[in-house]
Amino acid sequence: MKVKMILPALTEALSPFWRPIKYHLFPPLGLATIAAFFDETDDIDLQDEHVEVLNLNDEPDLVVIQVYITSAYRAYELADHYRHKGAYVVLGGLHVTALPQEAAHHADTIFLGPGEDTWPLFLQDFRAGHPAKTYQSKLRTLLGVPPIRRDLIKRYHYLIPNSIVVSRGCPHHCDFCYKDAFYQGGKSFYTQSVEDALTEIERLPGKHLYFLDDHLFGHAPFAAELFEGMKGMGRVWQAAATVESILQPDLLEKAAAAGLRSVFVGFETLDPHNLREQHKYHNLNRDYTTAIRRLQEYGVMVNGSFVYGMDSDDETVFDRTVEWAVAQGIETATFHILTPYPGTRLYERMAAQNRITDDNWDRYDTRHAVYRPVQMSVETLEQGYWRSYREFYRWSSIVRGAWTKEHLADRLRHLAYTGSWKKAEPIWDILIRFKQVNQLLPMLESVLTSFGHRLTAEDSKLLALSSRVSTAGD
Numbered sequence: 119m120k121v122k123m124i125l126p127a128l129t130e131a132l133s134p135f136w137r138p139i140k141y142h143l144f145p146p147l148g149l150a151t152i153a154a155f156f157d158e159t160d161d162i163d164l165q166d167e168h169v170e171v172l173n174l175n176d177e178p179d180l181v182v183i184q185v186y187i188t189s190a191y192r193a194y195e196l197a198d199h200y201r202h203k204g205a206y207v208v209l210g211g212l213h214v215t216a217l218p219q220e221a222a223h224h225a226d227t228i229f230l231g232p233g234e235d236t237w238p239l240f241l242q243d244f245r246a247g248h249p250a251k252t253y254q255s256k257l258r259t260l261l262g263v264p265p266i267r268r269d270l271i272k273r274y275h276y277l278i279p280n281s282i283v284v285s286r287g288c289p290h291h292c293d294f295c296y297k298d299a300f301y302q303g304g305k306s307f308y309t310q311s312v313e314d315a316l317t318e319i320e321r322l323p324g325k326h327l328y329f330l331d332d333h334l335f336g337h338a339p340f341a342a343e344l345f346e347g348m349k350g351m352g353r354v355w356q357a358a359a360t361v362e363s364i365l366q367p368d369l370l371e372k373a374a375a376a377g378l379r380s381v382f383v384g385f386e387t388l389d390p391h392n393l394r395e396q397h398k399y400h401n402l403n404r405d406y407t408t409a410i411r412r413l414q415e416y417g418v419m420v421n422g423s424f425v426y427g428m429d430s431d432d433e434t435v436f437d438r439t440v441e442w443a444v445a446q447g448i449e450t451a452t453f454h455i456l457t458p459y460p461g462t463r464l465y466e467r468m469a470a471q472n473r474i475t476d477d478n479w480d481r482y483d484t485r486h487a488v489y490r491p492v493q494m495s496v497e498t499l500e501q502g503y504w505r506s507y508r509e510f511y512r513w514s515s516i517v518r519g520a521w522t523k524e525h526l527a528d529r530l531r532h533l534a535y536t537g538s539w540k541k542a543e544p545i546w547d548i549l550i551r552f553k554q555v556n557q558l559l560p561m562l563e564s565v566l567t568s569f570g571h572r573l574t575a576e577d578s579k580l581l582a583l584s585s586r587v588s589t590a591g592d
């Protein structure tokens with residue numbers, strides 16, 4: 119059987135003038151995961167439109183498309199194109215699960231939820247000539263799932279070909295998060311066996327890893343055993359974790375000893391009313407400052423994530439948040455406008471309050487206000503969002519952030535790292551144009567290896583280049 123698998127791109131990633139590096143970071147892991155269920159004789163072409171021009175003149179029997187909210191329109195366009203040519207087209211992923219009726223107009227079959235249980239069933243039915251219209255995932259486990267088809271990933275396109283996911287979902291239930299909508303109808307947090315996770319890590323060449331798990335520290339016994347197993351492997355890696363888990367005794371220590379060098383932390387808001395409103399209880403009454411100090415103590419870079427526009431936010435939230443982040447000496451920060459993704463509790467609440475103002479999914483990119491905020495105008499919210507980036511990465515802020523560090527070496531490192539970050543985008547753009555992004559991976563590895571120790575001037579330059587990677591959650 120001839121199969122075409124596509125990860126469609128959002129418009130921004132297709133611009134011939136400017137291709138942000140973030141679209142060249144991670145390969146399409148979701149599609150490579152379900153591809154593991156095909157037969158050896160199946161002829162599979164996996165294309166990621168973020169990094170390559172799609173070949174649309176082929177004649178596949180089966181077309182498999184992954185749909186995110188911001189690439190939904192493009193996904194539907196591609197689906198229509200292939201159905202018109204007579205191929206059997208299936209759609210799955212987060213946006214299909216959130217809005218199945220919308221997606222069903224463009225597909226022969228749709229998939230709701232993760233694909234590890236439903237995809238093999240579909241393949242059986244498809245080969246037998248009676249595929250169903252809809253498959254809803256119910257059985258949630260990663261045990262016995264065949265190894266991800268990394269051979270289908272064109273590694274040279276990506277700065278971080280070694281991205282890896284060893285769990286699914288998260289134990290928490292924040293109202294704005296995609297997670298509960300996607301995993302409804304079954305477990306919403308589960309992990310691989312530690313043994314399988316370590317085997318997958320061993321398959322990956324080089325030193326660097328990026329765990330894309332929502333919350334790698336989410337199941338403490340699993341995480342502790344995984345980190346113990348990784349000790350001595352000589353890996354350097356990046357991941358996401360909550361404030362609560364960073365404060366937990368022993369886990370961060372184990373992670374750092376196993377090579378953790380940078381962590382994405384969802385601080386989200388400094389206001390407890392906002393945390394309650396979003397049911398982000400695990401951040402309530404947690405000492406953010408202590409968590410940051412702990413990370414800094416272990417030489418782990420902090421990429422702080424902040425969300426603007428919750429109901430207790432007024433026009434002062436931007437300057438207050440940036441000021442706090444700078445004063446904490448956080449190395450990189452990502453800011454987001456609160457976005458009510460369809461299917462989430464946040465969306466339901468806002469829809470019930472008649473506050474959703476925009477249903478153009480292209481604008482659900484966390485950079486546009488698609489709802490009416492309570493205490494400020496849409497313009498104030500969007501301008502404050504952009505101002506936050508400018509203010510956080512302005513030279514005076516960078517110097518102040520650096521000078522929160524006690525030792526001169528740490529100050530210089532922060533200065534070189536965060537300072538050069540501002541200038542790194544044009545360099546990435548050139549590398550992308552010349553398809554050389556992956557050439558920098560060895561440098562990234564050497565920089566992360568040296569992090570936590572005293573850096574040389576050369577290290578600092580490389581670190582500046584690699585810093586874009588730690589802001590991948592943007």
Ligand code: B12
Nearest residue numbers: 128145147148184186187188189210211229232233483592
């Ligand atoms: C890595 C990542 C990126 C990477 C690359 C994505 C990629 N190559 O796939 C980059 C940095 C480019 C990125 C960018 C953005 N991202 Co992003 N990203 C992620 C992240 C952290 C991990 C994705 C991943 O690899 N998961 C692991 C794999 C195994 O899971 P999976 O891809 O979901 O696939 C499984 C199922 O979905 C299903 N499945 C998927 N497709 C199909 C198809 C079929 C037929 C079947 C049967 C099953 C199936 O089966 C797979 C196995 O279970 C997720 C968070 C998350 N946990 O998903 C956010 C996330 C997907 N991103 C999000 C957003 C908002 C964005 C941006 C808009 C951010 C921005 N402000 O610019 C952009 C736009 C992306 C776009 N192209 O439209 C949201 C999506 C919300 C939504 N409802 O769609 C998420 C959920 C983050 C969040 N918590 O809000 N992102």
Ligand code: SF4
Nearest residue numbers: 288290291292295332
């Ligand atoms: S902690 Fe993060 S991943 Fe987990 S539910 Fe909340 S926002 Fe989602």
